[in-house]
Amino acid sequence: MSSRPAPPEPRPITEARLLAMVNASGDSFWESDVERRFVHVSDNMCRMMGYPREELMGRSVVDFMTPEYRAQIVLMAQSRSQGDNPLAHTQPIRHEGEFFRKDGSRLWIETVSVPVFDDGGAHIGYFGITRDVSERKHAEHALREANQRLEAQLQRIHELHAQMHEQSIRDELTGVHTRRHFVDVAERELDRVRRDGGALSLVMIDLDHFKMINDAHGHLVGDVALRAVGTMLVATTRAEDLACRLGGEEFAVLMTDTDHHTALARAETWRATLASTSVLADGIVLRLTASFGVATFPSQADSLSALLRLADSRMYRAKAQGRDSVFGEASL
Ligand SMILES: Nc1nc2c(ncn2[C@@H]2O[C@H](COP(=O)(O)OP(=O)(O)OP(=O)(O)O)[C@@H](O)[C@H]2O)c(=O)[nH]1
Structure with missing residues (x-):
């Protein structure tokens, strides 16, 4: 009778393995200071943005946003600061917008970010997970366009119908x-x-x-x-x-x-x-x-x-x- 193998030793999570796990998820991970300047960017983030790590580090995440995305972020920040919920700044926020990649192309991304605090409770920056949602956005865009075409065709059919009735x-x-x-x-x-x-x-x-x-x-x-x-x-x-x-x-x-x-x-x-x-x-x-x-x-x-x-x-x-x-x- 063979003895059962001994159960594996529990391994404490290390930062390196945590990063490997985050990278394996396919999502991109980053951390910024309170000015939203990158203090860490994951491999996936570098690949997605088309930048080597050293060109992202220290730059503000806002630098890569399209003007429309920036405007949306400003509005979100304003509405959060006007709210009377004291927990508002500790809640994760989710936003979608377009980033410019290094080659100038646009990339639709979805980001969930949370504020990061040090052990003393001081706000030291943000932690974010960012995902490339271009495919979904393009599909949505194509669907919207198809809907618009369909609506225009329906409108034309209504007009022709009315015209035919008038002629009859x-x-x-x-x-x-x-x-x-x-x-x-x-x-x-x-x-x-x-x-x-x-x-x-x-x-x-x-x-x-x-x-x-x-x-x-x-x-x-x-x-x-x-x-x-x-x-x-x-x-x-x-x-x-x-x-x-x-x-x-x-x-x-x-x-x-x-x-x-x-x-x-x-x-x-x-x-x-x-x-x-x-x-x-x-x-x-x-x-x-x-x-x-x-x-x-x-x-x-x-x-x-x-x-x-x-x-x-x-x-x-x-x-x-x-x-x-x-x-x-x-x-x-
Ligand atoms: N050009 C043309 N003529 C038409 C049309 N439909 C009917 N007519 C003509 O209208 C004329 C009607 O003539 P009548 O009913 O005799 O009456 P009228 O000459 O108008 O005389 P009164 O009604 O008595 O004043 C006929 O010559 C028909 O051929 C049409 O669509 N086009």
Whole structure:
């Protein structure tokens, strides 16, 4: 039977072995006086900084910091000295920043430092462990950049989405809204009036003798005229109004919170504007007029279809009485 080997003798830790252990950890170790001038730097510290030991000894750790890092350290020192915690100066502090290496390159490091006191309790300097965190910092930077790119792409997608939506509800030729969008919004607005009270009005607009323009000058000239009407409506309607092209040379404007009297006056303004404006198309000067029918919800019609029918019939009354005019209830 073999006897068990005797247990090893406990070894007291010596400074040399302690340093070997610190070096084996891969971290860098240093000690400074109260002015933060190095009084000891480990092999790893020299390697990491790219300096021979003799060029580091006696220099202040602050000399190697980038200006941003220095500013951060000054701020930290200020906030610690302003604090009322008497233990503040005995606590370890952790900070991150960039050092300049001997070859001028920058190195991201993380440092934990603690104040050092002599046996009599006098503050004699600092002890620090410093670690190269460049890889993590570069990864964080790359991640931040990737996030920023992603956010920019998302923003662009939102913009395109909004642009596509805007295009889908706009009539391509005239720039006013499409009939479908008009019906959606109008139904919602009628519901709102049913719920909250008030009134809204609809103006139906039909260009006069438009066929003659097409026949005399061609469809493209007719298109220019339609575009001019659209531009005039977009420019002269309020943000809360909804101008649309119902089809062909027929337009409509839905006016929220507008009584019949006001709607008639607004329609008269559009009639006069159109009649006094010349449109230049392909070298031809066109004079346009239109007939307007005005109807108001809920006093004159109880649904959207009834409102459209009433405005349409009044628009035909305006045509019948000689065109270039506005017809509404007050005209009866
Ligand atoms: N250029 C062009 N013409 C269009 C468009 N849509 C409809 N039209 C024309 O608009 C004209 C409408 O004519 P009509 O409905 O007879 O009415 P009008 O000539 O305006 O006469 P009144 O309405 O009675 O004053 C037709 O010639 C259609 O071809 C379009 O998108 N572009």
